Amino acid sequence: MSGKTLYDKLWDSHLVRQDESGTALLYIDRHLVHEVTSPQAFEGLRLAGRNPWRSESILAVPDHNVPTTARAAGITDPVSRVQVETLDRNCSDFGITEFTMTDLRQGIVHVIGPEQGATLPGMTVVCGDSHTSTHGAFGALAFGIGTSEVEHVLATQCLIQKKSGNMQIRVDGTLAAGVSAKDVVLAIIARIGTAGGTGFALEFTGQAIRDLSMEGRMTVCNMAIEAGARAGMIAVDDTTIEYLTGRPYAPEGAQWEQAVSAWAELHTDADAGFDQMVSLDAGALAPQVSWGTSPEMVTAIDAVVPDPDAEVDPVKREGMRRALVYMDLQPGMAITDIRPDHVFIGSCTNARIEDLRAAAAAIRGRQVAAGIKQALVVPGSGLVKQQAEAEGLDRVFTEAGFEWREPGCSMCLAMNADRLEPGDRCASTSNRNFEGRQGQGGRTHLVSPAMAAVAAVTGHFVDIRQQEAG
Amino acid sequence: MDKFTVVSGIVAPLDRTNVDTDAIIPKQFLKSIHRTGFGPNLFDEWRYLDHGEPGKDNTRRPLNPEFVLNQSPYQDAVILLGRENFGCGSSREHAVWALLDYGFRVIIAPGFADIFFNNCFKNGVLPVVLDSAIVDRLFRAVAGSPGYTLRVDLPAQQITTPGGEVIGFEVDPFRKDCLIKGLDDIGLTLQHADSIRRYEEKRRLEAPWLFNKQSEK
Numbered sequence: 069m070s071g072k073t074l075y076d077k078l079w080d081s082h083l084v085r086q087d088e089s090g091t092a093l094l095y096i097d098r099h100l101v102h103e104v105t106s107p108q109a110f111e112g113l114r115l116a117g118r119n120p121w122r123s124e125s126i127l128a129v130p131d132h133n134v135p136t137t138a139r140a141a142g143i144t145d146p147v148s149r150v151q152v153e154t155l156d157r158n159c160s161d162f163g164i165t166e167f168t169m170t171d172l173r174q175g176i177v178h179v180i181g182p183e184q185g186a187t188l189p190g191m192t193v194v195c196g197d198s199h200t201s202t203h204g205a206f207g208a209l210a211f212g213i214g215t216s217e218v219e220h221v222l223a224t225q226c227l228i229q230k231k232s233g234n235m236q237i238r239v240d241g242t243l244a245a246g247v248s249a250k251d252v253v254l255a256i257i258a259r260i261g262t263a264g265g266t267g268f269a270l271e272f273t274g275q276a277i278r279d280l281s282m283e284g285r286m287t288v289c290n291m292a293i294e295a296g297a298r299a300g301m302i303a304v305d306d307t308t309i310e311y312l313t314g315r316p317y318a319p320e321g322a323q324w325e326q327a328v329s330a331w332a333e334l335h336t337d338a339d340a341g342f343d344q345m346v347s348l349d350a351g352a353l354a355p356q357v358s359w360g361t362s363p364e365m366v367t368a369i370d371a372v373v374p375d376p377d378a379e380v381d382p383v384k385r386e387g388m389r390r391a392l393v394y395m396d397l398q399p400g401m402a403i404t405d406i407r408p409d410h411v412f413i414g415s416c417t418n419a420r421i422e423d424l425r426a427a428a429a430a431i432r433g434r435q436v437a438a439g440i441k442q443a444l445v446v447p448g449s450g451l452v453k454q455q456a457e458a459e460g461l462d463r464v465f466t467e468a469g470f471e472w473r474e475p476g477c478s479m480c481l482a483m484n485a486d487r488l489e490p491g492d493r494c495a496s497t498s499n500r501n502f503e504g505r506q507g508q509g510g511r512t513h514l515v516s517p518a519m520a521a522v523a524a525v526t527g528h529f530v531d532i533r534q535q536e537a538g
Numbered sequence: 539m540d541k542f543t544v545v546s547g548i549v550a551p552l553d554r555t556n557v558d559t560d561a562i563i564p565k566q567f568l569k570s571i572h573r574t575g576f577g578p579n580l581f582d583e584w585r586y587l588d589h590g591e592p593g594k595d596n597t598r599r600p601l602n603p604e605f606v607l608n609q610s611p612y613q614d615a616v617i618l619l620g621r622e623n624f625g626c627g628s629s630r631e632h633a634v635w636a637l638l639d640y641g642f643r644v645i646i647a648p649g650f651a652d653i654f655f656n657n658c659f660k661n662g663v664l665p666v667v668l669d670s671a672i673v674d675r676l677f678r679a680v681a682g683s684p685g686y687t688l689r690v691d692l693p694a695q696q697i698t699t700p701g702g703e704v705i706g707f708e709v710d711p712f713r714k715d716c717l718i719k720g721l722d723d724i725g726l727t728l729q730h731a732d733s734i735r736r737y738e739e740k741r742r743l744e745a746p747w748l749f750n751k752q753s754e755k
């Protein structure tokens with residue numbers, strides 16, 4: 069008999085029951101909750117007179133709507149405030165642990181789960197948020213769900229699911245200096261397309277993936293959803309264990325030893341098969357920049373804006389044309405000639421301590437360029453912010469002319485006051501470049517933290533490999 | 539959830555690939571704590587020429603005449619025809635609530651993003667995957683005769699064109715049954731409460747750390 073993939077193992081260990089058609093009831097270990105996708109679920113629960121099945125499996129945090137300035141003054145937007153207060157009330161009514169807006173541990177839900185050790189290997193982790201795939205970096209099965217499913221998990225601790233296919237994405241070789249996890253995942257999406265992973269659970273493997281820190285692995289898994297896959301995952305190894313050691317929610321003592329030995333099984337067996345395999349050479353990767361309005365519209369920093377006329381598929385060609393009009397770019401233009409006027413360093417993709425270190429290192433002692441209207445750094449959590457301040461990173465940014473903010477989703481989706489105006493062009497470390505994502509009429513270029521930081525001090529995109537070499 | 543058996547009506551063509559849930563319902567409307575009322579803001583940025591905000595009177599806003607839903611007779615459409623990777627991006631169920639609130643009960647496309655696809659079934663909206671060549675043909679048929687209608691029969695898993703052509707489609711049997719009967723999934727799952735408890739007991743022995751109480755440290 070052939071072996072099991074990591075996904076097979078995670079699936080099998082959480083199967084409560086399965087009917088003949090393959091519809092399964094899957095047990096959920098960790099339920100993360102934020103303010104935007106949960107109010108209707110709690111309302112449904114109340115209307116049906118139900119209670120959460122296991123409140124202690126839930127960790128809640130407001131992140132999407134919270135202001136990133138003057139936190140102590142509360143939320144001025146009355147609609148946002150009601151949503152955050154609704155979360156507070158739901159959590160206190162149902163006995164759910166919540167890191168409220170003024171808690172030092174508050175932050176983006178996908179940053180704080182791992183940071184607290186609330187995300188552990190071998191778990192099933194869900195959240196009413198598509199970037200829940202982030203947590204797969206720990207050898208967990210983690211995926212985003214809709215609000216009806218949030219209610220279902222609250223009420224039953226389970227989800228009705230069908231098993232996905234297995235897809236392996238192998239990244240061999242070693243990344244060049246200046247090329248990061250973000251570039252790896254953008255290149256993967258450019259390769260397989262935004263629907264390439266639809267119906268699959270992705271497992272990222274290969275030397276370049278093993279060499280990544282946990283922060284880097286989270287960046288890669290975070291964007292699995294942008295490749296169409298609900299879940300992305302990476303096998304457990306020493307890097308995983310080391311990251312989790314001593315985290316507040318991680319097990320301790322004899323239980324820790326027991327857990328670590330169980331986690332050693334969380335990898336794909338040598339004789340397991342995948343339904344699909346893709347491989348990339350890390351050594352050949354350049355820093356990536358998105359030029360369009362879909363995360364597959366990505367190219368290398370040393371390339372040019374592609375020409376729709378060269379695309380044979382008429383539907384794709386029309387999509388490219390529309391994107392170039394929206395982005396106000398011409399085919400054939402060098403990517404290094406694109407001049408952002410905003411820079412956003414933040415989001416659940418790239419707002420962890422390592423991201424802030426990389427960004428700060430790239431610009432230390434330099435100044436934000438004259439053409440930049442705003443450069444924002446929004447740490448992923450209160451603890452990331454505290455750590456960065458302890459390392460003096462905040463001063464590197466503020467002395468360069470960046471704004472140093474309170475943690476939250478911020479300009480990743482512009483639900484709070486941080487947003488682009490029509491026509492603004494932003495170098496962003498976030499994950500989505502959809503039309504209007506960062507504010508109506510705003511134009512987003514997805515890049516790594518170091519690439520975004522250097523764009524801020526030079527006023528255009530730069531091939532940071534040359535800088536790193538020099 | 540409303541039961542779904544047969545839906546007939548006007549087909550609105552939305553000829554774009556990768557229509558994301560941010561476009562279906564922009565973020566500022568996600569601040570609502572209710573499930574209804576999103577219809578007037580469906581495709582807000584494409585549909586109106588000004589910037590929409592919650593609480594704004596949508597009847598007084600300037601419409602974008604280029605956008606399909608602002609053209610007659612598509613205001614009354616109940617079936618939406620889309621392209622590859624429909625509903626990608628954010629998991630926001632508000633996207634489905636907005637489509638439903640507007641009046642759409644069926645979405646036809648060559649492919650859907652997984653989370654969106656799931657969310658449709660939870661709200662009595664039927665997403666139908668058809669071969670891209672057939673979808674292409676439907677786009678041409680709609681362009682050739684605005685006001686084009688289709689009849690979608692879920693029990694029979696068939697779509698009938700005005701000319702009498704019958705197109706079959708696949709649907710997961712469990713989801714089909716839930717949709718036809720308008721079943722509440724939670725109620726169904728709770729019938730298996732004993733299995734869930736048994737699973738928990740077994741799992742607690744194998745991996746006790748998963749059941750630790752969260753202590754404040």
Ligand code: SF4
Pocket residue numbers: 131132176177178197199415416417476477480481498499
């Ligand atoms: S940072 Fe952006 S992508 Fe991540 S959870 Fe917040 S809004 Fe979603």
